[in-house]
Amino acid sequence: MTQPTASSPQTPDIEVDVLVVGAGGCGLVAAIAADAAGASVAVLEKQSRLAGNTSLSSGSIPGAGTRLQAAAGVDDGPDLFRDDLMRVSGPHDADHLTERLAGISAELVEWLIDEAHVGLTLVAGYRHVGHSVTRLHAPPSRTGAELMADLEAEADRRGIPVAPGQPVVELTVADGRVTGALARDADGRESRIGAKAVILATNGFGGARDLVAELCPGAEAATYAGSTGSTGEALRWGRALGARTGNLGAYQGHAGLAARSGVLVTWTVVERGGYIVGADGKRIGDETLGYSAFAGVELAAGGPLYMIYDERIEADVAKGQPEFAEVARMGDAVAGATAADLADAIGVPGDALAATLDAAAASAEGKADAHGRMAWGLGALQPPYRATRITPALFHTQGGLAVDDDARVIGAGGAPIPGLYAGGGAATGISGREGGDGYVSGNGLLSALGLGLIAGRSAAAEAAAPVGEETETVQQGEMT
Ligand SMILES: Cc1cc2nc3c(=O)[nH]c(=O)nc-3n(C[C@H](O)[C@H](O)[C@H](O)COP(=O)(O)OP(=O)(O)OC[C@H]3O[C@@H](n4cnc5c(N)ncnc54)[C@H](O)[C@@H]3O)c2cc1C
Structure with a gap:
């Protein structure tokens, strides 16, 4: 396998406002959100079909305070959800994301239904692990395959190009700003895509035994049952750029x-x-x-x-x-x-x-x-x-690249790396620092779809900002 690296830029074959790397739940939601915000978007997918972890999942997405809950008489809200998450995970490297994702979860579920035309119902009948109330929403078939089919249909309806069989092998970087990526197909043909913002939606590193052994040894003896596409490229690229990371020992x-x-x-x-x-x-x-x-x-x-x-x-x-x-x-x-x-x-x-x-x-x-x-x-x-x-x-690793409340990847000095966003398994999760016991049902898709929504909107806003202004904004975003 080609080792992913960060390289110097050359003339791109095409240019878009927002380039999304990885067509799973995070990537498709990010692409739809960026498109809805007026950005031009392209999505590159490594595998020949869209078969990431999202399609393997049962498609259950937590939303705290949704209209579906209200109709079912469930009293819920972001504070209760945050408390549930923190009770199970304990403090970790991304407490701010727990707050952020609990806060956006109801909006996410309703946005998926109203704007992305995903069919979701409240999963009643039993309470899921870690949740004090009925809070998970899933497609009628209770499969991630149906969730992905709905997201693909929406991307298609919007005319968003999604290119399978196009593994990204490098990010391009100029003056400390991520400016696009290089994809190389199975026949060795290369495409260079220029972008004002790049969203890493490549999931975690559960399928990369070297990274699991190094960073998540507690899961090394477990049988890997996630997607073969989850081989940790985002983490490798981020590390090459000096990005901060967090919660690397945690897993579902x-x-x-x-x-x-x-x-x-x-x-x-x-x-x-x-x-x-x-x-x-x-x-x-x-x-x-x-x-x-x-x-x-x-x-x-x-x-x-x-x-x-x-x-x-x-x-x-x-x-x-x-x-x-x-x-x-x-x-x-x-x-x-x-x-x-x-x-x-x-x-x-x-x-x-x-x-x-x-x-x-x-x-x-x-x-x-x-x-x-x-x-x-x-x-x-x-x-x-x-x-x-x-x-x-x-199933999947829960650690990854540190991101701020706008899904911007945090660099070594504590400021965001200009032009770089991450979500889903590529970013730091909210399931504790170590082990499998900090995971609450739905944490995977909450991070994937929630950070996808945030990253898509933020990246589109950065792409639309006048040149110079976005750099200033980025530099102000110190994480505390
Ligand atoms: C069996 C199972 C059941 C689960 N059930 C649930 C559930 O009900 N609820 C829940 O919240 N979570 C669940 N999870 C976890 C959840 O599926 C994941 O957390 C979530 O789907 C991650 O989404 P993602 O978009 O980050 O990754 P994915 O959906 O895996 O998408 C990442 C995509 O990026 C592609 N990619 C990787 N590298 C590159 C590259 N270099 N270039 C281009 N493309 C690349 C991959 O091929 C893949 O298509 C489950 C997981 C499993 C395995």
Whole structure:
């Protein structure tokens, strides 16, 4: 792979006001927002189709204080949301972004519906990890693929050029200002694009094992289940330009990847009363920590792990999330009429598994749980049982380039690097400094789409500013 670098400028093949690098959720929202603000925009995408993390996601976007919540009688607002986020993440390197993104979240959801024509509904029925109220909004199919299809359609409607198969390999820089980028296609053909502002929307570095080992070692042993496009170019370019970074050791994990097929076992199974045992048939912790935090518990425990649930939970979850049926279809839901049958089927000690089922049933019925778990969904498991062998996964890294409230990338001296913006996985996340336990459901898309909206508007404003004025503004933006 060509090492991304920052280079000197040459005459560009084309010029635009705003160049967006990466056509995921962040990039498309940034492009639409910049276009809506009157800028000329182009988007370059590395892969031959738009298949980043956004399309893999379940498309769930938090919005605190939306009209959809109001219609459903949910009382919410930015302060409550910020408090929820900070309670889970603790203080980190981008507290100002937590405030900023909680503040813009309702506007983001309504902007997506009204201006970007994305179909979103409030996800009712259960409360997501870390949220004190019902706050996530998702496409009707609850898939990121549908979210991406809507964003692509909007970009198309606006005539925004989106070019797949065009990996950016260098940023161009003149006198400390980012002035565009160089793309090189699979046949080695190069295109040089000049821009008044460049938005890095290339996601994080989960697919770059060298960077994960160096910067996020807590996730090194996890199976990477995110997009292959997330190989950390924004971070490498930013570092070459002396950009500040933050929260690099934080990640979103998922504790429920089916080990055999790689199908995701939704954490709703745990919320309904399922739990996780190791090879000895014993539970390893409080599963209600959430799917990301519990991935860290699983990484520490090691060895084969099994999600234990029952036929009722299987049917109930499949009803609300049809894709969960895939787990059974792929042969990943092992059945057992009794505890002994199930233990035999998965190869764990029968006595130990029976004792675990008895103890968990007692906890679900009100006895104090050895691991401190309080919530048991549908109550004690009932035969016939199910078990799925699982493994912890890394979905995406949560650290990246430090950005200010306008999504401008911060340089070594604390002032923004002129002409350079970042959002989504390319920027510092809001999920704590280290590990997977600072992640609240929806943090990924909030950073991607929220910073995309902010970056698109800010970059368009910078592009429209008279020459000279924008440099002055940029220099004033010291981060404290
Ligand atoms: C299975 C799964 C489920 C998830 N579910 C949720 C959820 O429900 N809610 C939530 O908030 N988060 C979720 N997340 C996290 C969320 O998907 C990400 O945080 C978010 O999509 C990141 O958006 P992005 O635009 O930054 O990155 P992406 O959507 O990955 O887009 C980045 C794009 O940049 C391209 N690119 C990279 N390098 C270059 C280059 N050099 N030149 C040109 N293009 C480049 C990539 O190919 C890619 O298309 C989930 C993640 C996974 C893996």
